Amino acid sequence: MAASTELPSLDLLISQTLSGSDLQEYNRIHYGRTDHHELEVKKSSQSSAKENDFDLAAYDFPTKKEETRSPRIVRVGVIQNSIGTSTDKPLVEQRQAIFDKIRKIIESAGEEGVNVLCLQEAWSMPFAFCTREKQPWCEFAESVENGPSTQFLKEFAIKYGMVIVSPILERDEVHGDTIWNTAVVINEAGKVIGKHRKNHIPRVGDFNESTYYFEGNTGHPVFDTKYGKIAINICYGRHHPLNWLMFGVNGAEIVFNPSATVAGLSEHLWAVEARNAAIANSYFTCAINRVGTEAFPNEFTSGDGKPAHKEFGHFYGSSYVTAPNGARTPSLSRVKDGLLIAQIDLNLCRQTKDRWGFQMTQRLDLYADSLNKAIQHDFVPQVIQ
């Protein structure tokens, strides 16, 4: 689906252009470490990646051993992908085409021993919210417990003993058939242990999501899984530092940011926001973005004075993982499906807190008081003339 004129990877470009001490310095300053600590993957995974045309990369985050706690090594995996067929096909066919391509990537994740896997936002459908058409797109909304996405993923969760985070368009039949942008958490036994609904809904560019669903009402849940405490900050929530903060306050060690965002809007922000959140909150963040260009059957306008058109723009992939200490992996491809694996030790969260002390020094009481005042209608900002 990707336009052939797109740069495949900025990270690759740099690593192929710089060398010696220049590359070392670039890596130190940009990635926070001179060595990416690439991990070997199995030959079978390499073959599958080649055959099925997805990017495959794995990195380690070596962490100091503690004297009183055992390491808590976890393999995190994230998947980015384009849709599987054109958007004018029957919905069930569209979904099946995505399932078919995702199956191959999940199998590689399983073979590589991934413990916690997260897919991209609304992974089982095209990102049709640019159209503002309710039909047929609302039909992709599905049940958290028994929808086709959950059914499809349960099998892999059980087979590989994997926790899977599945961001879908949710249909809540119990509460007025409402639609939500929701991440479903399936545990390693294939059981749905809970869900989180996107807290902040965009009204920018073609992201007309507020036409379809409301701000989430599930708070900032942290899911205490077999493989660590995880949370999900869905897409536009990454622009909101308070959203990231509350997942940290609730004890998250890994926060996934399943997204769908396009080059013209946000690409220069992409490497900044999820990484800043990892630093500020001393946890791991995994930023995931979809790939390729999605065209829709009917034309739509973008509220920018330009003529109607049928394409959403280029989803630039570039998924990456940041550690609590600010070190990060290179990004996956800008144009291809991909599986990124990071081997992490959750102990690094507390080690980073002990080193930097952001939680000790953050003065939450001051800010609770400040925000209480700021939300009043008669709030007077602190301005000195």
Added chain:
Amino acid sequence: MAASTELPSLDLLISQTLSGSDLQEYNRIHYGRTDHHELEVKKSSQSSAKENDFDLAAYDFPTKKEETRSPRIVRVGVIQNSIGTSTDKPLVEQRQAIFDKIRKIIESAGEEGVNVLCLQEAWSMPFAFCTREKQPWCEFAESVENGPSTQFLKEFAIKYGMVIVSPILERDEVHGDTIWNTAVVINEAGKVIGKHRKNHIPRVGDFNESTYYFEGNTGHPVFDTKYGKIAINICYGRHHPLNWLMFGVNGAEIVFNPSATVAGLSEHLWAVEARNAAIANSYFTCAINRVGTEAFPNEFTSGDGKPAHKEFGHFYGSSYVTAPNGARTPSLSRVKDGLLIAQIDLNLCRQTKDRWGFQMTQRLDLYADSLNKAIQHDFVPQVIQ
């Protein structure tokens, strides 16, 4: 003072290594725009920069004209510098040596029409807090109203009609002779209009500042100057998203981040944090870091198991400016003193708010409530087993 083995500039390295469409893509993705919009500076400024060995760079941020508001074009300047002589000299001589070198740079800023100028953290002294010695370093603490730094800068404020932000070590004689890490705001008439005290004090690496001064008690003031609403987030406060947030809530259009931080600790975070703050809060941020290596007369330890030593490590400069839309300038040198000028239109703040809607969608009421709960001793995090 800078070690000759240090890379002068990562930005320069990239711009000299990449070319054509590769450089364009790097600039688009990394800086948020393909053109840096460099501004010409006067021949006399160029000569002064060469003669006095400081880096000089100026950039424009062209902004859309509105129909109902006039542009509010402001020239912002930031200065980064090494100290002026060795730290075993008499204190008054050390301070004078800094004044002497800063004078030249301020004069260039004045000649280039800078309207608002900010110096680095504790600019009139070495960053001696690594030593944990109270004497002689506490003697650098000075009065906000009448101290030598304020006296020195007033003259330039009046001469050039410039607002100057002067981050100093403050002595508060009225309140028990206490010491504070404080930014003084001097208006274009040479009058001190207020001060802000650093809200978050580090306890990391050699940053033993909590030995000397306490968390600030001045809130999050925004100074409504002739040239826009400005605020100051001092150094370690940049790691705290809530600190940035409250300056935004109080209406800041430009937030300066005068800092002193070293390569081994924070260089991979530097390009992330102040930039993220600009994006999240839809204002301009100016990140300023001192330059060079500072050695002290007596040895000290760093709490890292390593032998006692006399050097603080390399202050890596790299000051830069970010616009509310996330576009940024290249950094100043990693090794030289420098003056960075950015010509900005404050109207871009509101334009960015109208585009992205972060303020509309940030749900402050939700977070006021969440923080109220989080600060209670019997707080129960939202955890799903």
